[in-house]
Structure formats: C-alpha cells, structure tokens
Amino acid sequence: MKKYFEQINDPRQPWKIEHKLDEIVIMTIVAVVCGLDIWEDIADYCKAKIDWFREQLKLELVNGVASHDTFQRVFQLIKPTELENCFRSWVSDTVKITNGEIVGIDGKTLCGSRDKKTKAIHMVSAWASANKVVLGQMKTNEKSNEITAIPTLINLLELHDCIVTIDAMGCQTKIVETIVEAGADYVIGLKGNQENMLNEAKRHFEDDTISRQEHKTENKGHGREERREYSLITEFNDLEQKENWSELNGFGKVKSIVIEKGKLSEETRYFITSITKVETFLNAVRGHWGIENNLHWSLDVSFNEDDSRIRKDNSPENFAVIRHLVLNALNMHPSKMSLARKRRRCQYDPQFLLDILAYML
Numbered sequence: 472m473k474k475y476f477e478q479i480n481d482p483r484q485p486w487k488i489e490h491k492l493d494e495i496v497i498m499t500i501v502a503v504v505c506g507l508d509i510w511e512d513i514a515d516y517c518k519a520k521i522d523w524f525r526e527q528l529k530l531e532l533v534n535g536v537a538s539h540d541t542f543q544r545v546f547q548l549i550k551p552t553e554l555e556n557c558f559r560s561w562v563s564d565t566v567k568i569t570n571g572e573i574v575g576i577d578g579k580t581l582c583g584s585r586d587k588k589t590k591a592i593h594m595v596s597a598w599a600s601a602n603k604v605v606l607g608q609m610k611t612n613e614k615s616n617e618i619t620a621i622p623t624l625i626n627l628l629e630l631h632d633c634i635v636t637i638d639a640m641g642c643q644t645k646i647v648e649t650i651v652e653a654g655a656d657y658v659i660g661l662k663g664n665q666e667n668m669l670n671e672a673k674r675h676f677e678d679d680t681i682s683r684q685e686h687k688t689e690n691k692g693h694g695r696e697e698r699r700e701y702s703l704i705t706e707f708n709d710l711e712q713k714e715n716w717s718e719l720n721g722f723g724k725v726k727s728i729v730i731e732k733g734k735l736s737e738e739t740r741y742f743i744t745s746i747t748k749v750e751t752f753l754n755a756v757r758g759h760w761g762i763e764n765n766l767h768w769s770l771d772v773s774f775n776e777d778d779s780r781i782r783k784d785n786s787p788e789n790f791a792v793i794r795h796l797v798l799n800a801l802n803m804h805p806s807k808m809s810l811a812r813k814r815r816r817c818q819y820d821p822q823f824l825l826d827i828l829a830y831m832l
Contacts, residue, residue: 473497475557482548490537494530495545501528503797504827506814508775514539527825547784551610554792559607559627562799565830566604570632571751573600573758574655576624577638578617579767581787582777589782594791595620597628598766600758603802605766605795610788617641622649630655634746636759639664642743644715651717651745658723658755661741668712672722672741675704682706684749700726701756703749718745723752765802770794773810800830 476493483492501524502513517524518536525532537545578595595617597606607628611620621641631654637646639662650657661669675681686701705721713719723742728735746752770776774794781790801813804827808816817824 475561478557478560479549479553482550483545489534490541491531491533492545492549494532495537495542497528497530498524498536499542499546500793500797500831501824501828503793504800504814504824505817508779509781510539510543514542523821527821528828543781543783543786546781546786546789549785549789551785551788551792554789555608558792558796561796561831562604562606563629565803566599566602566606566799568599568606568629568633569601572602572633573636573755573761574598574606574628574630574633575600575636575759575762576621576641577759577762577767578611578620579770581779581791592787593617594788595624596762596766596795597624598762600761600765603761603765604799608792608795610791618643618646621646625649625653628653634658634751634755634758636755638759642668644717647719647743648717656718656745658742658744658746658752658759661743668716668743669741671710671712672724672743675708675710675722676702676724676741678708681708686749686753688753694732696730698728700724700728701749701753702726703744703746703752705747716743719743720745720747721752723756725756766798769798769810773814774798796831800827803830 473493476496479492479496481488481492498517499513502516505516507513507516514536521532521536524530575598576595577598578593580591580593582591590612593611593616594608595611596608599606607624609620609624611617617640621637622645625635626649630650634656635650636658637660639660642659642661642665647657647659661672663669676683681704684703688699690697702724703721707713721744723744725740727738742756744752746755776794779787779790781787798810801810804813806813813827817827
C-alpha cells in the first residue's frame, strides 16, 4: 500500500514538514482497522504503538508520531481525487472481478459531515456483490447530483462483462449509454422520474398476449414468510422509446409478498434491463441489495459513520475512502466473524492485525 500513497502530492509547505505523509496515512489506516475513528484516538494509538510501527511496518518515524492536529490537517489538505486514485489502483491490483459480477451503484449521505455552514456530503459508491468490496467512490454535494456523478464513476472503473444495478434515480439515457460503452449489462429501477417508460412497462405486463419468463422464490423463518415473483419480458409491443435506451432488451418486474405477524404487504417494482434471462435478472435484483446490507449498513453499524464528526475541508471525503479501504480488507480476510469483532480482535491480537494488513500494505 505504501507504493500507492507515495503517489499523493504532499500539500504542506516543505519547510514545515516533520512527519512523512505516507506514514501518516498508513498509521491512520491501521488505527481505523483497530476500531479508532476520531483523530485524538488515532494519534494516541499510534504513539502507544510506535515501536510496533517501526518493527513490523518498517516506518521510520524520524520525529516520532504526529499530533492529532497534524493528522487532521493532513487529511483536510490531501486532494480527494489523489487518494481516490490510490484506492482504485490498489483495488485493481488486488481484486479479481469475474464475468457477471453484480456491481451495485448507490449513494449515501455522511450525516456527521454537516455543520451550520455546510451541507452533508453525499458519496456515490460502486459495490462488487460477490467480492464484497468497494470498487470506487465519488463525492456529490447533494443526492440529486448522483445523476451526474454516476457516469463519471462508471468511466473510472473496469466494468467489462459486469452487471451494473442502480435504483430509479439512475434511470437516465446517459447513464445507460455509459454502462453499455463500458461493456457491461444493466438492471435499473423504474419509477415516476421516467413516467412514460414506467407506464410502458406496466402496459407490457398487463398484455397477456406478450410472452414472458417467470421465476418464483419463497422463504420462511422466524414468523416471516416472503414470496417473490420475478418476470422478464424481452418482446416489445410498439415501444417507440426503445431507440433512446442503449441495448434495452427487456422490462423486468418483481412482485414481493410478505406475511409477518398475520399482516400481509405487497410491493411491485419495475425495471429496464439489457439482460435476456430471468435467472440472471433475479440474481441482479437480489445482488443490488448488497450495497445497502453489506456496505451502507456496515458503515453505520461497524464504523459509526453517521456519528462521525470529521467534517473540515477535505477530511470527511478522504476519511470515507479510508473506511472503504479498511472495510475491503476486513471483508477479504476469510475468518467467519463480524466486521466489528474483527476490528476488536485487531486491537489485542498482533498477528491477526498483520493478517488483515497483508491485504493492504
């Protein structure tokens, strides 16, 4: 990992530098792996482990460990694009993306980055469902800006032969075109922001003369019963808008029926897709929830992201990248334990910590 961070331009005035930038970044990563999430704790941890850093990670630390103010100031000044480039280079070298990988793209607001003067920042991330890793991320100022951020993020990633899934906000002709140009397939939600296409999808599924592929699933447990009916139509009936959507091969439909504590609830969702097999469509729809359940939920519960008060200048965006990097490494380790437990174990088991760091450093 050190070789990637050496690519970052040090934004500090040269005559004021007492601590190497790459060493500050590496120590921050290690501290975050061990469950530290605020600058004071990160600096305290690094000072307590200074001999370990020198012996195990071969850091020079000529002037010792920096103060928490220095840690904070460095991450305020680092250009997020440079740290993000390091992140993507590391992912490209360490993560093997297989054909048919489901890549969910979705945004998350960093609630703690908001203060009286600035709005909370919004991060759009790409999540590889099978590998359980973040492939890349990009900051937007507001959720509505996801529409412009998503094509940019897609162009920065290697998504050839993947299946990109996005919720209804991403149902835009430009986004679909960008996905196709990247050599990927897509499954994208349909809602009121594309009212004409949504109505066309409903019309097609209401027409019994149009053939469709179907698949049903059923799950029971803990007093809850879930039934899902997946349908895919790849035969269009006078769809004038088809030419506006690159590689549009089908309309998808998912009807969810949930019975819990005697109460029944139903939901029907519609999609546009380039996929032509209902089984592949089913897996893509299921896989998309990985970005909510395995990424966003983990960041909130295991990393306390929503409670973070790191908010000055570039630091919230940069620290979000650090969290993603750490989450990737923790997920790469094969041990069957929660992220929170892995982080706790890293605090008291030096060998386990080194095993985790082996995926990064």
